[in-house]
Amino acid sequence: MKIHFIGIGGIGLSALAKFLANDGHEISGSDIKQTEITNDLALNFGAKITIPHHKDAVIGVDRVIYSAAVRPNNPEYQNAQKLGIELLSRKESLKSILGDKEVYAVGGAHGKSTTSAMLASIIPNSNALIGAISKEFGSNVRYADNNQVVFEADESDESFLNSNPYLAIVTNVEPEHMEYYNYDEERFYNAYRNFLNLAKIKVINAEDEFLSSLDIEAIQFYPSKDMSNVEFVLVNGEPHTKFSLKDFGDFEVFGFGYHIALDASLAILGALEMGQDIEDIRKNLLNYRGIKKRFDIIQNYDDTVVIDDYGHHPTEIKATMDSLKIYRDLRGFNKLQVIWQPHKYSRTIDNLAGFVECFDGADELVILPIWSAGELEVDIDLKGAFSRYKLHMADSITRKDGIVQVIKDGNIITEYHEGLITAFGAGDITYQIRGE
Numbered sequence: 001m002k003i004h005f006i007g008i009g010g011i012g013l014s015a016l017a018k019f020l021a022n023d024g025h026e027i028s029g030s031d032i033k034q035t036e037i038t039n040d041l042a043l044n045f046g047a048k049i050t051i052p053h054h055k056d057a058v059i060g061v062d063r064v065i066y067s068a069a070v071r072p073n074n075p076e077y078q079n080a081q082k083l084g085i086e087l088l089s090r091k092e093s094l095k096s097i098l099g100d101k102e103v104y105a106v107g108g109a110h111g112k113s114t115t116s117a118m119l120a121s122i123i124p125n126s127n128a129l130i131g132a133i134s135k136e137f138g139s140n141v142r143y144a145d146n147n148q149v150v151f152e153a154d155e156s157d158e159s160f161l162n163s164n165p166y167l168a169i170v171t172n173v174e175p176e177h178m179e180y181y182n183y184d185e186e187r188f189y190n191a192y193r194n195f196l197n198l199a200k201i202k203v204i205n206a207e208d209e210f211l212s213s214l215d216i217e218a219i220q221f222y223p224s225k226d227m228s229n230v231e232f233v234l235v236n237g238e239p240h241t242k243f244s245l246k247d248f249g250d251f252e253v254f255g256f257g258y259h260i261a262l263d264a265s266l267a268i269l270g271a272l273e274m275g276q277d278i279e280d281i282r283k284n285l286l287n288y289r290g291i292k293k294r295f296d297i298i299q300n301y302d303d304t305v306v307i308d309d310y311g312h313h314p315t316e317i318k319a320t321m322d323s324l325k326i327y328r329d330l331r332g333f334n335k336l337q338v339i340w341q342p343h344k345y346s347r348t349i350d351n352l353a354g355f356v357e358c359f360d361g362a363d364e365l366v367i368l369p370i371w372s373a374g375e376l377e378v379d380i381d382l383k384g385a386f387s388r389y390k391l392h393m394a395d396s397i398t399r400k401d402g403i404v405q406v407i408k409d410g411n412i413i414t415e416y417h418e419g420l421i422t423a424f425g426a427g428d429i430t431y432q433i434r435g436e
Contacts, residue, residue, distance in 0.1 A: 004058050005029035006076050007067030008049065009038045012154065013090055015129045015140045016065065016097060021045040022143035030057050030076060040139075055079035062086070065093045068157050069374060091159035098149065098164045101127075104270060105163045107153040107195055108171030108205075110316050111263045113291055115171055116152040118253065118267040121288040122281050123274065126150050132310070133292035153195065156180060160195045168199035169270045171263060173210040174315060179346055203270045205262065219269055223262050230261050232326050237300060239327055245269075248278055254290050256323035264288075293430055295320060299402060303418045305331065306404060308433050312343040312426040314354030320424070325361055328420045335419030338362040339397055339406075341429035342370040345378040356385055363419075365389040366406050368396065371427025397423070399435035 005017050008029025014037045021027045022045075030050035031038055041047040050057040055075040058064055064080040064087050072078070080087050088096075104126070106116040113132040120128035121136055127149040128134070128142040153160035153168070156177040173192050181188045189210060196202050196216060204211045206220035229250070231242040239256035245265050253264045264285060271281050290296065299306035307324070311317040321338075328336050338359055342348040348355065348370055359365055367382050383393050392414060396407045404416040423433035 001062040002026045002028070002060065003063045003065060004061040004076070004080075005065050005067075006053065006070045006074060007031055008041060008047070009033070009035050010067050010069070011037070011131050011133075011140055013065070013067045014038075014041060015131070016090065016093065017041060017047065018045055018139070018141040019127070019129055019143070020097065021047065022141070028057065028061065030054065058083065058085060063088065065090060091157050091162055094159055094162040095164075098151065098162070101147045101149045101164065102166045103149050103151050103164050104167040104169075104274065105151045105153040105160065105165035105195075105199070106169045106171070106267075106270075107155055107160050107192070108169075109155075109174035109176050110313065110319070111171040111259060112152050113310075114255070114260070114294060115169060115263040115267050116150055117291050118264050118285065118288050119169070119270055120150040122267055122271045122284045123148065123150065123276060124284055124287070130291070132294065135289035135291060136287050155191060155195070158191050161191065161198070163195075163198075165195070165199040167201045167203070167270055167274060168196050169203045169266050170196065170205065170208075170211060171266060172205055172208045174313075176313065176347075178350070201270075201273050203266055203273065205266065219273060221266055221269055223258075223265070227261055227265055230258055232256050232330070234330055237331075238297070239295065239323070249282070251282055251285055253285050254288050255295060256327055257319060258322075259319045260323075295323060298434055299399070301402060304402060304416075305333070305420050306399065306433065307420070307422040308430050309422055309424050310426055310430075311424045312347070314351050314358040317355070317424055318358040320422075321358060321361055324420060324422055331420070333419045335363045336361060337364045337366075337404075337416050337419060337421045339366040339368065339404075339421070339423040339429070339433070341368040341423070341425030341427050341432075342382070343426040344373045345370055345375045345380065348380055348382075349378065352380070352385060356388075359386075359389065362389065364392065364414075366392045366394050366397065366414075368394055368425075368429065368432075371425065371429075373427070397429075397432045399433055404433070 009031035017027045028048040030053045032052050038049045042049045058080045106112045116130045117134040127144045129151045131152040202218035229244040241260045242252045243261040293310040296308040394406045394408045405412045406414045
């Protein structure tokens, strides 16, 4: 088929496009701007990319798949309707894409990208569709000539209910994306119940408050008693976590933090249920090299380390901050400087108290303008809320010649050239901190 993707530059939709291209379909797509992702699709997957959206881009295609950010007034959406072309949301398209696959789905509020990438490392002969770039295979997609698919299952729009899970792993559950669920917590939790009930085999973090309350037959993982000897070490200056799991012995995985050991344990237990040999699991886990934008070390000098991290919720940021403090001490740095680009007005307001607490331990905090993600602007007094910190309110940052520059009103207001510097956010901060 000829399949066109509106919003193809997004990490989730681009994964589907690559997967379908590998399956023999002819793909095209559009987005509002050219990016690393759209370039990859054009160069390596033969996709015709239209920048920006244009109504003629859908002429001659058999199916149009569109991202959750696309509105009915989009010119391509409207022309596809006019031409009678099949229109499917990303959520709806999963039924046909995954319907005949053996899907190993990983869901949860936090850690699902990491756990998915780890599971893909542990089961190296599987397809993989992940909501982040795995550094092991340099993509958010890996293609294999079989029907096994490691899939990062997204709860933000209930699309995980269309993922046809054979195995479901859930890392944790915390109310998020509540605007989609009309702030109805019962509906939100029911979505997770339904997701787990779809799976033949279930693996859950049984110390999560919600997951522990479920009356289901599942492999229950209790981190406090099933995981032991957690240790953080540097291997060639890079972070690694060692731990023991139940009576399966010792494991080592890339990354720092208790949460890294927890995610790896869930992936290990899921792989065991899929019939993987424990010694193969132990060896293959070492192939995991982290994922782009998650504790992503983009500059590693003796006196300066710069890290890009996708964390955009207080729980995620706090977990990474705990890891950063360990890394700072092991590297012998004196300073921990943090830059934060809040993501979405709704998330910032709903979690403001948590955000104020989660940066505890930062020697300096830079706050950039909120990345709206299409939301209407709301006035939030971030300067007042974060007054307890050594604070810089800035317009942007960049990195030149190993130095991070903080910019306000066109002027450099401070520079960071030593210590541990970390940028948090899910917007364009990843390009700013990389100097792109």
